[in-house]
Amino acid sequence: MAEDLYSVLGVAKNADGDVLKKAYRKLAQKLHPDKNPGDKQAEARFKAVNHAYDVLSDPQKRKLYDEFGEDGLREGFNAEQARAYRSWSSRQGAGGAPGAGFPGGFSGGQVNLEDLFSGANGGAGIGDAFGDFFGRGRRRGPSKGQDLQSTITIDFASSLHGTTVELRPRGGPGSPVTVRIPPGADDGDRVRIPGQGAPSQTGGQPGDLVLEIHVEEHPFFKRDGLDLHLDLPITLAEAYNGGKINVPTPDGPVKLSVPAGAQSGTVVRLRGKGVSRKAKEPGDLYVRFLIQLPKVHTPEVDELVKRLGALDTTDPRANIRL
Numbered sequence: 001m002a003e004d005l006y007s008v009l010g011v012a013k014n015a016d017g018d019v020l021k022k023a024y025r026k027l028a029q030k031l032h033p034d035k036n037p038g039d040k041q042a043e044a045r046f047k048a049v050n051h052a053y054d055v056l057s058d059p060q061k062r063k064l065y066d067e068f069g070e071d072g073l074r075e076g077f078n079a080e081q082a083r084a085y086r087s088w089s090s091r092q093g094a095g096g097a098p099g100a101g102f103p104g105g106f107s108g109g110q111v112n113l114e115d116l117f118s119g120a121n122g123g124a125g126i127g128d129a130f131g132d133f134f135g136r137g138r139r140r141g142p143s144k145g146q147d148l149q150s151t152i153t154i155d156f157a158s159s160l161h162g163t164t165v166e167l168r169p170r171g172g173p174g175s176p177v178t179v180r181i182p183p184g185a186d187d188g189d190r191v192r193i194p195g196q197g198a199p200s201q202t203g204g205q206p207g208d209l210v211l212e213i214h215v216e217e218h219p220f221f222k223r224d225g226l227d228l229h230l231d232l233p234i235t236l237a238e239a240y241n242g243g244k245i246n247v248p249t250p251d252g253p254v255k256l257s258v259p260a261g262a263q264s265g266t267v268v269r270l271r272g273k274g275v276s277r278k279a280k281e282p283g284d285l286y287v288r289f290l291i292q293l294p295k296v297h298t299p300e301v302d303e304l305v306k307r308l309g310a311l312d313t314t315d316p317r318a319n320i321r322l
């Protein structure tokens with residue numbers, strides 16, 4: 001029996017998208033083949049985790065899985081006919097267990113048995129319902145190959161500006177595939193590459209390759225949606241006197257005015273200087289000033305600091321209380 005997909009990710013059946021993504025990222029990073037070279041068990045687990053997240057993060061697939069299990073994910077599966085068969089099977093087992101004789105013991109639903117046996121609704125009889133449900137319908141043509149899942153890591157700057165990555169097939173022939181990562185890509189975003197998945201077993205088109213993007217953390221910038229946050233050191237003189245300083249942004253350095261008397265923790269917003277993403281308004285850049293004391297220790301500096309302390313006797317913690 002296939003392992004429950006919620007158990008694969010270690011989440012509850014009512015887990016929302018954020019919980020799913022967090023659980024997936026943790027497992028994917030732990031089990032990634034690059035971190036476990038030659039470990040077949042970790043590789044199999046990694047594939048299972050990718051499959052589970054692919055299904056549960058897609059509302060339509062998740063709905064089918066919750067109702068029908070893995071059968072609902074099969075190529076050519078017909079949910080309406082499956083419900084009709086479930087209802088027919090349930091009626092056949094009247095007086096016994098609902099859904100007797102049907103994999104999973106489904107229950108509920110209403111259907112006109114005469115329609116099923118007579119081939120109403122376009123001539124689809126109960127035999128057609130059985131055939132389509134189990135993937136053996138006589139009207140079914142070649143099916144698409146299975147989609148493959150993988151992850152790709154890019155640096156923070158590339159996620160903001162966009163980049164191209166060349167992928168080479170592992171352990172087999174094939175030409176490299178160039179993948180374009182659009183500007184503004186965020187950690188957890190997905191890129192679908194048509195025709196680069198598994199080949200079809202029935203002569204159909206190959207599946208797709210679905211890449212989940214992992215963005216490396218930046219030592220200075222932090223991202224929150226389309227906004228960026230930056231802790232920016234300023235000197236004691238700049239904080240006291242104010243002045244113009246250079247601030248790095250995704251569009252290049254810009255001049256920023258430090259107000260005279262700025263304190264550590266003061267935040268200034270640069271509108272529109274955050275993350276740019278197609279069809280969305282650019283985010284903002286929030287700059288937080290951090291006053292940096294002189295790194296030199298000389299008698300002159302010591303004397304100046306001593307004099308400054310004598311001039312300003314205000315207790316900066318006077319109003320802080322629980």
